[in-house]
Amino acid sequence: MKHLRRVLLPLLTVALLVSSLPSFSQTPASQTSFAQTPEPRIKGAITGSSRAVLANSRTPRVRDAEDRGAVASNTPIPGITLVFKRSPTQEANLQELLAAQQNTASPLYHQWLTPETFATRFGVAAEDIAATQSWLTSRGFHIDSVSRSRDRITFSGTAAQVQAAFSTELHHYRTTEGEQHFAPAADLTLPAELVPVTAAVLHLSDFRPKPNVKIRPHPDYTAAPTQIHYLGPQDITVMYDLNPLYQISSGTGQGLAVVGQSYVNLSEGVSYFRGNLAPGTVNISTVLVPNSGVEATSPGDEGESEIDLEYSSGIATNANIFLVYVGSNQNFDVFDALSFAITENIAPVVSISYGICEQLLSASELSQNNALFEEAASQGQTLVASSGDSGSTACASFPSSEATTAQQQALAVSFPASSPYVTAVGGTQMAPGTFTSGANSYWDGATSSDVISSLLSYVPEVAWNEDSASNGIAAGGGGASTVFPRPTWQSAFPGIPAGSFRLLPDIALQSSIDNPGFLFCTTDPSLADLQGLTNSCANGLLGSNNKYTVAGGTSFAAPIFAGYIALLNGAKNATGQGNVNTMLYTLASTPTTYATAFHDITSGTNACLPVAAVCSTPGQSNYAAATGYDQATGLGSIDFNALTKVWPASSAANLLPTVVNLTVSPTAAAVAEPVSIQIGIGPLYAQTAINVPTGSVSVSVDGVVAQASLALSANSTATYSLIAPSTPGYHLIVVTYSGDATHSTSTSTYSLLAGSVTATGSFSVSAANLTVANGSQGSIPISATPAAGYSGRVAWSLAASTTNGTAEVCYTIRPSTTSNLNAATLTIFVGSACNSPSPAVRSNLRPIHPGVAAKREAPYPWRKTQIALYAGLILCGFLARHRRKIPLSLLLALASLTCIATTLTGCGGGSGGNNPGTPPAVSSNATTYTLTLTGKDSVNTSITASTTFTLTVN
Numbered sequence: 001m002k003h004l005r006r007v008l009l010p011l012l013t014v015a016l017l018v019s020s021l022p023s024f025s026q027t028p029a030s031q032t033s034f035a036q037t038p039e040p041r042i043k044g045a046i047t048g049s050s051r052a053v054l055a056n057s058r059t060p061r062v063r064d065a066e067d068r069g070a071v072a073s074n075t076p077i078p079g080i081t082l083v084f085k086r087s088p089t090q091e092a093n094l095q096e097l098l099a100a101q102q103n104t105a106s107p108l109y110h111q112w113l114t115p116e117t118f119a120t121r122f123g124v125a126a127e128d129i130a131a132t133q134s135w136l137t138s139r140g141f142h143i144d145s146v147s148r149s150r151d152r153i154t155f156s157g158t159a160a161q162v163q164a165a166f167s168t169e170l171h172h173y174r175t176t177e178g179e180q181h182f183a184p185a186a187d188l189t190l191p192a193e194l195v196p197v198t199a200a201v202l203h204l205s206d207f208r209p210k211p212n213v214k215i216r217p218h219p220d221y222t223a224a225p226t227q228i229h230y231l232g233p234q235d236i237t238v239m240y241d242l243n244p245l246y247q248i249s250s251g252t253g254q255g256l257a258v259v260g261q262s263y264v265n266l267s268e269g270v271s272y273f274r275g276n277l278a279p280g281t282v283n284i285s286t287v288l289v290p291n292s293g294v295e296a297t298s299p300g301d302e303g304e305s306e307i308d309l310e311y312s313s314g315i316a317t318n319a320n321i322f323l324v325y326v327g328s329n330q331n332f333d334v335f336d337a338l339s340f341a342i343t344e345n346i347a348p349v350v351s352i353s354y355g356i357c358e359q360l361l362s363a364s365e366l367s368q369n370n371a372l373f374e375e376a377a378s379q380g381q382t383l384v385a386s387s388g389d390s391g392s393t394a395c396a397s398f399p400s401s402e403a404t405t406a407q408q409q410a411l412a413v414s415f416p417a418s419s420p421y422v423t424a425v426g427g428t429q430m431a432p433g434t435f436t437s438g439a440n441s442y443w444d445g446a447t448s449s450d451v452i453s454s455l456l457s458y459v460p461e462v463a464w465n466e467d468s469a470s471n472g473i474a475a476g477g478g479g480a481s482t483v484f485p486r487p488t489w490q491s492a493f494p495g496i497p498a499g500s501f502r503l504l505p506d507i508a509l510q511s512s513i514d515n516p517g518f519l520f521c522t523t524d525p526s527l528a529d530l531q532g533l534t535n536s537c538a539n540g541l542l543g544s545n546n547k548y549t550v551a552g553g554t555s556f557a558a559p560i561f562a563g564y565i566a567l568l569n570g571a572k573n574a575t576g577q578g579n580v581n582t583m584l585y586t587l588a589s590t591p592t593t594y595a596t597a598f599h600d601i602t603s604g605t606n607a608c609l610p611v612a613a614v615c616s617t618p619g620q621s622n623y624a625a626a627t628g629y630d631q632a633t634g635l636g637s638i639d640f641n642a643l644t645k646v647w648p649a650s651s652a653a654n655l656l657p658t659v660v661n662l663t664v665s666p667t668a669a670a671v672a673e674p675v676s677i678q679i680g681i682g683p684l685y686a687q688t689a690i691n692v693p694t695g696s697v698s699v700s701v702d703g704v705v706a707q708a709s710l711a712l713s714a715n716s717t718a719t720y721s722l723i724a725p726s727t728p729g730y731h732l733i734v735v736t737y738s739g740d741a742t743h744s745t746s747t748s749t750y751s752l753l754a755g756s757v758t759a760t761g762s763f764s765v766s767a768a769n770l771t772v773a774n775g776s777q778g779s780i781p782i783s784a785t786p787a788a789g790y791s792g793r794v795a796w797s798l799a800a801s802t803t804n805g806t807a808e809v810c811y812t813i814r815p816s817t818t819s820n821l822n823a824a825t826l827t828i829f830v831g832s833a834c835n836s837p838s839p840a841v842r843s844n845l846r847p848i849h850p851g852v853a854a855k856r857e858a859p860y861p862w863r864k865t866q867i868a869l870y871a872g873l874i875l876c877g878f879l880a881r882h883r884r885k886i887p888l889s890l891l892l893a894l895a896s897l898t899c900i901a902t903t904l905t906g907c908g909g910g911s912g913g914n915n916p917g918t919p920p921a922v923s924s925n926a927t928t929y930t931l932t933l934t935g936k937d938s939v940n941t942s943i944t945a946s947t948t949f950t951l952t953v954n
Helices: 002-013 088-101 115-122 126-138 159-166 233-239 269-277 301-315 334-343 363-378 405-409 554-571 581-588 591-597 640-646 864-869 871-885 888-895
Strands: 024-026 051-053 066-070 076-084 142-146 152-158 170-174 180-184 189-191 198-202 255-260 284-288 320-325 349-352 354-357 382-386 423-430 461-463 479-485 501-504 507-510 550-552 658-665 674-683 696-701 704-711 717-723 729-737 745-754 762-766 770-772 777-787 794-803 809-814 824-830 846-849 927-937 944-953
Touching (some): 076 126, 088 115, 088 363, 115 704, 142 704, 152 159, 233 301, 255 554, 269 301, 320 334, 334 349, 334 363, 349 554, 354 382, 423 554, 550 554, 696 717, 762 927, 770 777, 794 824
Parallel strands (some): 255 320, 349 382
Antiparallel strands (some): 024 745, 696 704, 729 745, 809 824, 809 846
């Protein structure tokens, strides 16, 4: 017994509480083909003795705004970013790679790059970066960071330093709508040595893109008996045939990033929406872009992000959703969140519901963003954007101080949807006569309460166009780009309109405001239905004014399609699809596939109708839906299940998906305090055969590479140490596994709180009862509801209060510490499920109840080093064998052991967490366990709350 204590107690003393966001996988690209070092292009030092204009670097949005004079010389300008352009040779090589990655016959098919491998092949030479940094510091700027892709430098300074370095003043401007902005008064000039290698200089203005959402009050939506229909995620699953796909994939292990420009409190609108309209596991985390300021809500933008989160997570129900957003610095916007999601490779699917008409962006802004989207495609990331809500006249929604009347009425499309590396999602609405009060062949009849899923089948669609005096222009964006050439995958499609420029949209989905509109929940006070309210779903699906909050727009269509791509990745065991446009058009070009997997929309138009004020004078607007591709609805809408069936398998299908497990100590650190990160690589799924992952990991902090390559030990682990950043607040740590010949790469993130802030207030916790079959697992969401202004991080734990059961019970909580108060998932494993064949999976399990003694055979030969490393991982099995021989004090210590919380799908077979709404039936010999869920503030542990619930084991 003394020997036993000597073995176990040291292990217990090093057990760490961890908060690890779930991981997703990615396939490594050929390291031999793309390992060349970029050649230096800046010859010698940058002197600045000769200067040249960076053409079209001034934003067109100040063209007719009122100039209010120069910005004060000492005004801080944070986060200025100089973006390098690739050499012609690099660009040609990148285009060759992108084509090969989408060619199913190529050995490079779906062989994705990491940010580091992209930097090695397509970034800027280290000498060029050093020369540029030297010049910037000589001008008084502070260097903040160099991107992982080695193609941009971020620095900070003052307005005076900007004027001296770039030979232009920053001025204040006032728009016709009364908005105050700042921007350069002229095109920038740079040292002649820099101009040939510079694509853009960003963050010298604070004009932000506008969301693509149409809000309209619905005073008639007052109660269920009114028999008015609206749409929610479960209706969309019927409309576009998603339910069969859920039998294969619910998004488990997949990642999806939503980008925005506002903080969102996930415990409010999003939580109410998921609880009422999309029950299931909620895996949403927020990522604040470094150097973009402190977290802050922005009216209009907050509601947009809530819609994006609600409908992306409502479709990809078990995926890991990340809200990547910018903070309070107004010279940062949603494009910076998009950039960070790409350069940090946050997720293999990225959704954006913002846009600006091409004519209001400078050439440098367009080119540098499009180059960034090429990087995303090479990394296997699928970018999905709403095509806009202004029909064929994308500039119509911008004020006259930014767009002239001629521009407002001219044919135009929205960026980033117009990029060939982005999938543009337009809008449809239900055909006339299919959306009526009461029951018909498409809808369930009304009952005395709300019917959450009332749609019965697919409903015929027409192009979305609800232009009216009250709505203004409200139609799906579409037309031809004036900037980007037509890609080969689009020009080869049968029946495509003549021309040489990129056409959009690519596809179209439901976007209507009224026919029918989408229900959503929000706390954004700027929305029309929320004037004077604090939450639009405070009373179930109703606000305190007894009204639903209903809206439309391509802001709903884009996250729905992004959610589908996450499901597709799961169904194909893919680590990413990259630019899906190539495959969409290829599949649609086969008549039989087009007939089964697509809904060809042949009626309606996205023309600007005279009832909208901006169309009262003659303008250009005439795109009608027609057979095949058209500029109103693209290829049409999609039968997602049929499309998945014909979608090719990924090259990663035979690779074992992996997970990066992080144990960070301390979980919240003082400024400049040493921090240790224990890294372990294991299989994503419990059923995966055991193979030991080899290779290395990279570590970045706030977008800066801290360790480019850290070799794994023989046990697939590594340790990295750092000093907590000097700036108080949350700092993003990203760890990426390189992959090997049998394992795919994967990434995990952790938000480290530096300068621990003591929380005040309180919170309550809740959890639902759960039924799980012996030998299986089940999941439930757990939540903390704040009170008295609480806004800290909650650390979760679980213990057994009473039991009449004999089965062994273990659990994970993912993440185990959350700053988002409704972002945790509890998974409980029973019986043999606690004895996963994977050491990485076992390392995640925490014991609740030891169960009865049972002999278990090791599933594979353990090496001595593995036994040493994972001695603490077999505690569930150990307790089952020796529970009567261990003193109570040691049992209590064992119960306090905390391990890494990550994604687990099936630990020993049986039902998983994919269908939480259908628990197993309770058998006559079921046993029950009363479990206590406890949440404690991670810093101020005196703030704590508990609740009990019942686990029933069949």
